[in-house]
Amino acid sequence: MNIFTRAGLQLRDAFNSIFGSKQNTNYYNYADYQSLIGYSNPLARYSGDVLDNALIKRTIDCIATHASQLKVQHIIQDKGKTEIVNDNIEYLCNFKPNELMNANDFWYRVVSCLFINNNAFIYPKFDARGELIALYPIDFYSLTWKEDTKGNVCCEFVFSKQKIVLPYSMLIHLRRQYIQNSMSGDNQDEQLLQMLNNSKLLSDARKNILKANGTPNFVLQANVSVKKDDLDKAVKDFVNSYGYANRVASVDNRFQITPVSSQTTNVSQDEIDSAEKEILQYFGVSKALISGDYTPEQMMAFQESVIAPIANQIGQALTTGLLSKIKINLGHQIRVNNNVLQYASVSSKIDLVSKLVTNGVISINDARALLGLDNRQEEEADWLRTSLNTVNLEDAGDYQLGKAGVEVNKDNTDNRLKSAKEDNKEKEGEKDE
Numbered sequence: 001m002n003i004f005t006r007a008g009l010q011l012r013d014a015f016n017s018i019f020g021s022k023q024n025t026n027y028y029n030y031a032d033y034q035s036l037i038g039y040s041n042p043l044a045r046y047s048g049d050v051l052d053n054a055l056i057k058r059t060i061d062c063i064a065t066h067a068s069q070l071k072v073q074h075i076i077q078d079k080g081k082t083e084i085v086n087d088n089i090e091y092l093c094n095f096k097p098n099e100l101m102n103a104n105d106f107w108y109r110v111v112s113c114l115f116i117n118n119n120a121f122i123y124p125k126f127d128a129r130g131e132l133i134a135l136y137p138i139d140f141y142s143l144t145w146k147e148d149t150k151g152n153v154c155c156e157f158v159f160s161k162q163k164i165v166l167p168y169s170m171l172i173h174l175r176r177q178y179i180q181n182s183m184s185g186d187n188q189d190e191q192l193l194q195m196l197n198n199s200k201l202l203s204d205a206r207k208n209i210l211k212a213n214g215t216p217n218f219v220l221q222a223n224v225s226v227k228k229d230d231l232d233k234a235v236k237d238f239v240n241s242y243g244y245a246n247r248v249a250s251v252d253n254r255f256q257i258t259p260v261s262s263q264t265t266n267v268s269q270d271e272i273d274s275a276e277k278e279i280l281q282y283f284g285v286s287k288a289l290i291s292g293d294y295t296p297e298q299m300m301a302f303q304e305s306v307i308a309p310i311a312n313q314i315g316q317a318l319t320t321g322l323l324s325k326i327k328i329n330l331g332h333q334i335r336v337n338n339n340v341l342q343y344a345s346v347s348s349k350i351d352l353v354s355k356l357v358t359n360g361v362i363s364i365n366d367a368r369a370l371l372g373l374d375n376r377q378e379e380e381a382d383w384l385r386t387s388l389n390t391v392n393l394e395d396a397g398d399y400q401l402g403k404a405g406v407e408v409n410k411d412n413t414d415n416r417l418k419s420a421k422e423d424n425k426e427k428e429g430e431k432d433e
Helices: 003-019 054-067 088-094 103-117 189-212 228-241 269-283 287-291 296-322 325-329 346-358 364-370 393-403 415-432
Strands: 071-078 081-085 119-126 132-137 142-147 153-158 163-167 172-175 218-222 255-259 332-337
Touching: 003 119, 003 163, 054 103, 054 269, 054 287, 054 296, 071 088, 071 296, 088 132, 088 296, 103 119, 103 132, 103 172, 119 296, 172 296, 189 269, 269 287, 287 296, 296 332, 325 332, 346 364
Parallel strands: none
Antiparallel strands: 071 081, 071 332, 119 132, 119 172, 142 153, 153 163, 218 255
16 A cells, blocks of 8 residues: 555545545535525635735734633523533533544634634534534535535535535534625635735835845946946045035046936835735734734723624524524523633723622622632632622611611601600690690
8 A cells, every 4th residue: 555545545534534434425416506696606715825924814813812712601591590501512612622623723723714714614523312522623625505405505515535515504604794695704815815915015115115225326337448446436436426516426438327217116114004904904903912012901892892793603603503493492502701801901800890799790709710819618709799788779778777776667667756756646635635
């Protein structure tokens, strides 16, 4: 067995380990899918030129790095109460989605594909009992939307040497800029390449200016045969003469001066910065985040405007892709948590934590976790507390009088007031008599 045969078998083994050894290879049973607005365009892998740009690569890396820190929870919501389900979904999403990746690698890859290609596909693998056992990101060369004989939408994925048709209902599909195409997120290659070309043209122009600074402004040509020493002396005399007397230089008739014109275009740094800013704004990322010199407010804005929508999208996609309709109706859902508070400033955290604890929203241990501190072991540290300074308005009188040791009547009057009124009535009666 030669090396090419072994490589082919290894590729086949990897393909089979994900999709299984029994795939439907009768591709003639599938027709191109036609939606209400016509046939859906095939989806091709992103252009390689996009990731050749360092700024775009750093921008997508920034987004994917923060999105890979999201935490997934399988919960049940019933009658206002939330119960956490500790099952294989949480383990796969938060620790080991498949045998090749940890959770950080997995979500980094998924979100990177989403922002590069405006589409990302996840293949959930189930065992014979219907239990989820793995999650795989699908990295393909091309995708064509198909329809089987029963009218079900399918996806024909083409890889390096294999292809497979999978029912769309078996996949988890994330989309960006879902505007024009009926099934896929819009192709953004044209927009990205245009921004790349603008940035490259400005950058090349600036390089040409720097190069032009080292080119001569004049050529000194001898009309007669002269020695090298005489030619060097003539050049030196010309250089010394040029720029002093009204920017005019002199030379004798043995030499001819030819000006050299520069074809470069002046480009300001502001124009280059503007081209880079266009790329950053396209992805919703600031330059401060790319350089790492950001403020807590800038990070909070990024988390809320970019990462939070990703978390919401992933949560909805996992819920409908991994849970049955019956479970969803019973209150099951997949929630993706984005802890925005961890990026707030220390003073903001302390102020917020103080309010949350005193209002019974979080426990002492929850507050310590937000501040990056270890949990307390006492049972009371997990209790919810509230400040006695805040009570219901209807109970305010009861609380104040009760705290003073005064018995409160049902009509919200206390015995001291009642007895005082009775004494006054008795005194008034005595006067009348």
